[in-house]
Amino acid sequence: MRVIVSVFIWLLPIVTFAQNIGIGTSIPNSKAILDLTSTSRVFLPPRMTDVQMNAISSPPYGSLIYNTDLHQFMGYIKSHTTKTLLGGTTTVNKWLPLNTGPKMLAWGVVDSFGNEINGSENYSVTWDGYGNGSASTTNNWYKLTIASNKFFKDSMLLMVTAVGNGSWDQAIAVGELLEGTIQRATIKFTDVSRIANNFTLEASRRRSNFYFVLYDLRKDPF
Structure with missing residues (x-):
């Protein structure tokens, strides 16, 4: 009992009078209740x-x-x-x-033939048109499929930017496509400077890569 009482009395001044606590510093910031100071270690919160x-x-x-x-x-x-x-x-x-703004669903960097260069791991892009086993009279657009997420143009923001040589000649439009139970985004990525020559030819259709980012804009997306 004497040992327990002694320990309690020894700790009491710290609990009663300490205004803030410093770990890694003997002079904690006076505005902080807890000052963690280190140049080689990190603060690690609970992971679950x-x-x-x-x-x-x-x-x-x-x-x-x-x-x-x-x-x-x-x-x-x-x-x-x-x-x-x-x-x-x-x-x-x-x-x-902690970022409570629009929820980012997917992002990627795609070349002119629908091949992924970089991006998140939950999407696929395919070209629906000439040069992909289809006739030249088909849709001629990219189909963007997001795993586990349907695309709704009235509540999502799909930002597409042409990048590379000739990107200033690219016209971009986004649409919504329902195929069975799958709701896809469609991306028209057209080289306007060459449409007059022959839009259906691959060389005339696309010259640049494109970046895309898809956000959910619903009020309560999470």
Whole structure:
């Protein structure tokens, strides 16, 4: 008992009088309750899966973790989104990415023949037209398929930019294509300077690579 009381008395001044705590520094910043200082080590928050994160009951606002399924930092934030339930409307608080703007669904760098140069791992681009086993009278567009996500032109933003020699001659348009249960995006990527010559010829159709980024613009995309 004497040992326990002695330890408690020894710790008491620290708990009672410490205004802030420094780790890696003997002079913590006076504006910080906890000052972590290092030039060779990092701050590592809790890492957990999506299931583990959502299993936490009523986490306090401001909670921070790294989600190993989504590969991004998540914070528990008071949401402005509301849901109508029996008996009235309630605010739906939730875990959200620290970047709470539009959700990026996919991005990529694609060459003129639909080959991926770089990008995320959840999409595919195919050319539907002449030079791909199709007749010259078919659609002549790129079909963008996003794994696990349908494309809706009224609630998503697909940004496409032509890059490379002759990119200033490219005209780009985006559409929506339903094939069975798959909702795809279509990209018209046309070399306007050569349409008059022969649009159906591959050499006349495309000269540049293109970049694309697809965002979900819904109010509550996560």
